[in-house]
Amino acid sequence: MKSGKADLVSQPPPWLMSESASVLSAIDVRHGETPVTINRKISERMLAELQKGMDLHIIRQPWYGDKNALLVVIPSVRFGDSYRDYLDCLRNLLPVNFSQIEKKSLYYNDAEELKSSARRYLNQVADYVKEDPAVKTVYIDGHTDSVGVRADNLEKSKERTALVVDYLVEKGVSPDMIVARWHGERYQVATNQTAKGRATNRRVTLRLSKELPHNTINASKPKAANASGESGSLNSGSLNNSSLNNSPANNAAANNDSTKNK
Missing domain, CATH: 3.30.1330.60 (OmpA-like domain)
Structure with a gap:
């Protein structure tokens, strides 16, 4: 993937059509093994949207001759259960290694x-x-x-x-x-x-x-x-x-x- 910009979008799933999509932020995309790095402020916003039941879409627009945009979807399905398990795990971790x-x-x-x-x-x-x-x-x-x-x-x-x-x-x-x-x-x-x-x-x-x-x-x-x-x-x-x-x-x-x- 070539370096550039992508849009981070909060998108309602089909059963939440009463909600509307919104662009949360433009994020940097870099060529390499870790193309996207999210800072703390945006990460907290993403967590809030997932807890509301919204899906997250990362949309990378076509580059030059490419015809299709690149779409990465982070679904909210069962996110609440997984997030609670994650928090329980954190609470049980030792403070030092x-x-x-x-x-x-x-x-x-x-x-x-x-x-x-x-x-x-x-x-x-x-x-x-x-x-x-x-x-x-x-x-x-x-x-x-x-x-x-x-x-x-x-x-x-x-x-x-x-x-x-x-x-x-x-x-x-x-x-x-x-x-x-x-x-x-x-x-x-x-x-x-x-x-x-x-x-x-x-x-x-x-x-x-x-x-x-x-x-x-x-x-x-x-x-x-x-x-x-x-x-x-x-x-x-x-x-x-x-x-x-x-x-x-x-x-x-x-x-x-x-x-x-x-």
Whole structure:
């Protein structure tokens, strides 16, 4: 189809002859796979006409030697039922898709509490994870800046991780899906010489995965965080009822995930 103009006409069907036809707008027609694009204002007018029971005709006049006009008809028959089904579908859609919430860093202030923006994100994560069976694992990694004692920072990163884990569990995420780890000051993503850099390092990263966790070995009982700055981790459940794990394999996995979430 050659480029040009077409008329968008509201046309009464045979059983509504009391109504009269009217031209709604002239629309652009372009050569290619998508010859007609309708803007929002005209689309809303089209919906209104279809809901009234009117048919819509797109009429492209003949081009040079062509004898016949091109006519595309959008009938109103059963449009109301289809449109209601469409609206029901929209209401049931999740507000986000996987790529929008797959990974994110949540930042902490001195109050050591979840910010309102973090809670909104975690609410979306919880809603999505409960609806998408393809998501198998939620990785949560806690970090600090380098101010203070290493052992204290490791404990602080554990507490930050716990806030996120407990919040998700409270919102209905299965504890069996969660792999939580804390690293203290071990994995820095910014300089600690500035306030801005330290604020960037005080974070909990969250990542969704469609694969089951690997190399997770639960100890028989919790081990205390040590002053050397080793990372800690757990699988399944909140930090209050699960085992710590300081295995080299899990620390390597934590390092890899931390790099992914910079």
